[in-house]
Structures are given as structure tokens and as C-alpha cells.
Amino acid sequence: MIHALFVINRSGGLIYSKDFSGQVAQLSSNEALIFAGTFHGIHALASRVSPALKGRAATRDRGVQYIDTKGLRLHCFQTPTGLKFIAVTDPLHAGLTDVLAKAYKLYCDYALKNPFYSLEMPIRSDLFDTMLRQLVQAS
Amino acid sequence: MVVIYNIYIFDRHCECVFYTEWNRHNSPLAAEAGAAHEPLRGNLVLTGDRDSRGSFDSQRPLVWPTKPGAQQVPRNVAMEEEAKLVYGIVFSTRNIISKLAGSTQPGNGGGFLSLATNTYRMHYYEAPTGVKFVLNTDVNTTSMQPVLEMIYRNIYVEYVVKNPLFHFDPKVSAPIENDYFRAVLNNYIQEISSSSTTT
Numbered sequence: 001m002i003h004a005l006f007v008i009n010r011s012g013g014l015i016y017s018k019d020f021s022g023q024v025a026q027l028s029s030n031e032a033l034i035f036a037g038t039f040h041g042i043h044a045l046a047s048r049v050s051p052a053l054k055g056r057a058a059t060r061d062r063g064v065q066y067i068d069t070k071g072l073r074l075h076c077f078q079t080p081t082g083l084k085f086i087a088v089t090d091p092l093h094a095g096l097t098d099v100l101a102k103a104y105k106l107y108c109d110y111a112l113k114n115p116f117y118s119l120e121m122p123i124r125s126d127l128f129d130t131m132l133r134q135l136v137q138a139s
Numbered sequence: 140m141v142v143i144y145n146i147y148i149f150d151r152h153c154e155c156v157f158y159t160e161w162n163r164h165n166s167p168l169a170a171e172a173g174a175a176h177e178p179l180r181g182n183l184v185l186t187g188d189r190d191s192r193g194s195f196d197s198q199r200p201l202v203w204p205t206k207p208g209a210q211q212v213p214r215n216v217a218m219e220e221e222a223k224l225v226y227g228i229v230f231s232t233r234n235i236i237s238k239l240a241g242s243t244q245p246g247n248g249g250g251f252l253s254l255a256t257n258t259y260r261m262h263y264y265e266a267p268t269g270v271k272f273v274l275n276t277d278v279n280t281t282s283m284q285p286v287l288e289m290i291y292r293n294i295y296v297e298y299v300v301k302n303p304l305f306h307f308d309p310k311v312s313a314p315i316e317n318d319y320f321r322a323v324l325n326n327y328i329q330e331i332s333s334s335s336t337t338t
Contacts, residue, residue, distance in 0.1 A: 025241030035238060038231045042254075045228045049221055051144035051163045051275050052258040061258045069236050070250025088239065 002099070002136045003072070003088045006032070007107065009120045010082035012040030016123040020136050024072065024088055039064075039086065043076065068092075079104050099139045106131050142277040143328050144259060147225055148295070151269040154312040155222035158203040159321065161328060167217035168203055228254070229263050229273055252284060266291050286331060294323050 003024045007016035014036035019026065027035060043063040050061040067074040073093050077085045077100035085100040085107075110128035111117050117125070145160035160166055203218050233251045242248030247265040254261045255278055262280075264272040264287035272287045272295075298320040299305055306313070 024239055027238065031238055035235050038235045042228050042231050042235075045224050046254065046256050046261070049224050049228070050256065050258045051160065051165065052277070053165050061256050064254055064256055066253075066255040067232060067236065068252045068254070069240065070252065071240055072236070074239075 001090055001093070002096070002139060003090075005088070005103065005132065005136070006036060006039075006084075006086040007103075007123065008036045008040055008084040008086065011120065012037045013120065015121065016128075018129070018132065020133070039076075040084070043078075043084065075100065077101065077104070083107070096139075099135065102135055103132060106135065141280050141332055141334075143332055144275040144277075146275075146290075146324075146328075147222060147273040148315065149222075149226055149271040149273070150312045151309075152312040153226055153230070155203075155219075155226065156312055157315040157320075158218070158222060159324070161332070167215060167221055225261075225273055226271075228261070229271065233263070233265070252282070262287060264288060264291065266295075270295070290324065290327065294320065294327060298323055 001021060003021045004017070004019045006014060006018075009015045014033050017027070017032045017036075047061040047063040053061060063078060064076050066076070068091065071091060073089050073091050075087045075089065075093075075096040077087075077097055079085070083104070085103050087096050087100060089096065106128060107123070110125050110131060111123045114125060117123070143161055144163050145158065145166075147155055148157040150156045158168075160168065203215065229251070232254055233247055233249065236249035236251045237244075237247075238249070240249035242250075246267075246269070247263075251263055253263060258278065259275050260278050260280055262274045262276065262283040264274075264284060266272070270291070272291060274283055274287055276283060298317055299315055300307075302317060305317075
């Protein structure tokens with residue numbers, strides 16, 4: 001069950017947030033922006049303090065993938081272009097990479113290919129909303 | 140098989156009062172230690188002697204901070220910086236998780252447990268007194284909460300807090316310099332690392 005979904009742009013700004021179940025706390029728009037910015041920072045820091053890397057950048061740490069808490073699990077999928085898709089689910093929910101990759105595809109189709117969409121700006125598209133809702137319900 | 144990389148203990152003042160590592164390959168501590176042995180012009184980046192540190196018995200684990208008051212010990216800036224970054228990560232994560240869980244309690248109200256990247260997993264435990272334990276393991280280790288609670292309850296409290304020489308001043312943070320604490324913690328971690336059942 002996916003409770004909520006956030007999309008964060010390359011510079012840590014929130015460009016999309018949607019609540020699907022109403023089971024997680026409703027963030028005000030200000031709080032959601034803080035969440036996005038903080039997550040962006042954590043993601044960058046986490047890849048810098050990795051204790052597991054041998055030598056210099058032999059294998060790169062790609063930042064946060066999961067955050068586990070008592071009642072929730074956050075999944076993060078980073079696209080090659082630096083966009084981050086974050087899904088909030090129940091704890092111990094299996095990997096969501098494929099679902100988030102599909103959400104990325106929807107973003108490409110319904111936001112990027114829209115000639116009126118400007119990069120790095122909030123996504124306002126009814127079609128993207130509906131397709132995303134279908135994706136979440138199907139998963 | 141659990142691979143445990145390192146542990147950080149932070150007190151209520153956000154200071155790292157204890158750090159030690161076991162299987163680490165890119166440590167700022169080791170870079171500093173290597174610098175002491177090699178001529179200054181030498182290449183300070185990780186050299187081969189590092190691999191000899193693989194097993195627990197070959198050498199004592201590196202610890203940090205070494206001596207709090209000693210002026211002659213040079214500050215290890217890289218290590219200080221890393222400790223601050225780690226504190227930043229757990230502190231911010233804890234806060235956004237509390238927000239997301241709608242918790243209004245102070246401390247770890249949202250129940251932040253761990254954070255995983257593709258190379259390691261960071262486990263977090265916050266004691267009721269505000270002492271924070273951060274343990275880094277390999278990615279596949281799912282829950283270290285019982286281990287961290289055990290470290291707090293049976294090692295930290297027993298060997299650090301119950302030490303009559305432990306001078307608790309709420310305004311100042313002091314590094315943990317207790318050799319018994321180090322030894323017991325080291326044994327415990329060794330035990331966990333070698334047992335394959337704990338995951």
C-alpha cells in the first residue's frame with residue numbers, strides 16, 4: 001500500500017506531492033517543502049559518509065534507498081537525471097523500484113512531453129494525477 | 140554473517156563522544172594513523188597495510204576521540220567532520236520522520252530505525268536520556284535495534300554511567316575513555332559478527 005508519493009527535483013525542490021491513503025500525517029505545503037529539502041540533504045550526506053567504500057570511488061554510493069521507521073517505510077528512487085521519487089509505504093513493504101520507475105515513465109510522458117511544462121517546476125497535470133493514481137492502485 | 144563497520148555515540152550536546160570501527164576501508168582515522176608512520180611526502184591515501192586490519196584479533200580497533208584534554212594530540216579534522224555529517228543525517232531524518240508520522244513527542248517520536256543506501260545501512264537508537272547510538276552495517280542486515288538497545292542497557296549504562304569516576308556534568312560533554320567499555324563492546328560486536336543467526 002503506497003500512502004504518499006513525492007517528487008523532488010535536482011536542486012531539492014518539491015515538484016509533486018500526493019497523498020493516496022490519508023493514513024500518514026498531512027503535511028502543509030510548507031512542511032512538504034521542508035521535507036523535500038531535508039531529504040535532499042540527507043541523500044547527499046549519506047553517500048558521503050559510507051564506511052563501505054574501498055579506495056577512491058571504486059563503487060559509488062548512490063545515496064539513500066530506504067528509510068525504515070516503526071510505522072512507515074520510505075523508498076527512494078533516483079533517476080539518472082537527478083530527480084528523486086519517494087514513496088511512503090507500510091513498514092517492510094517489498095522493493096518499489098519498478099513502480100517508481102513506472103512513475104518516472106509517467107512523469108516523462110505526461111509532464112516532460114507537455115510543451116507547457118517548464119523543467120524543475122511543480123507538476124500540474126490532471127492526466128499525470130490520474131495515471132499515477134491508477135499505478136498506485138494497481139501496485 | 141553480519142558485517143559491522145563502525146559505531147558512533149552522540150551525547151545530548153550533539154557531540155560525538157565515542158567512535159570505533161572494525162571492518163572499514165576508507166577511514167579518516169586510519170589515514171591519520173598512516174600519516175604518523177610515513178614520511179610527510181608519502182602518499183597518504185590508503186595503503187596496503189590496511190588489509191591486515193581485517194580480523195578483530197590482529198589489532199585493537201581504532202577509537203576516537205583519543206584524549207579529550209591532551210593538546211599535543213592533533214585534531215583529526217576529517218573525523219570530526221564525518222561525525223558531524225553523521226549526526227546531521229540522523230538528526231534530520233529523525234525530524235522529518237516525526238513530521239511524517241505526525242508525532243508531537245520530543246526525541247525519536249516517529250520511530251526512526253534505520254536508513255539504507257546501496258553500500259551500507261545505518262541503524263539508529265536513541266536512549267530515553269538523549270544519548271544516540273549510530274551503527275553502520277552491511278545492507279542486508281535488517282534490524283539492529285535489539286543489539287543497540289543491548290549496547291545501551293548492558294554495556295553503556297554498566298560500564299560508562301555506573302563508573303564512579305564518570306563525572307556527569309550536564310553542561311559539558313566528555314569523550315568516553317573507559318577501557319572496559321571498549322573491550323566489552325569489542326567482544327560483543329565480535330560475537331555478533333561471527334554469529335550467522337543474528338540478522
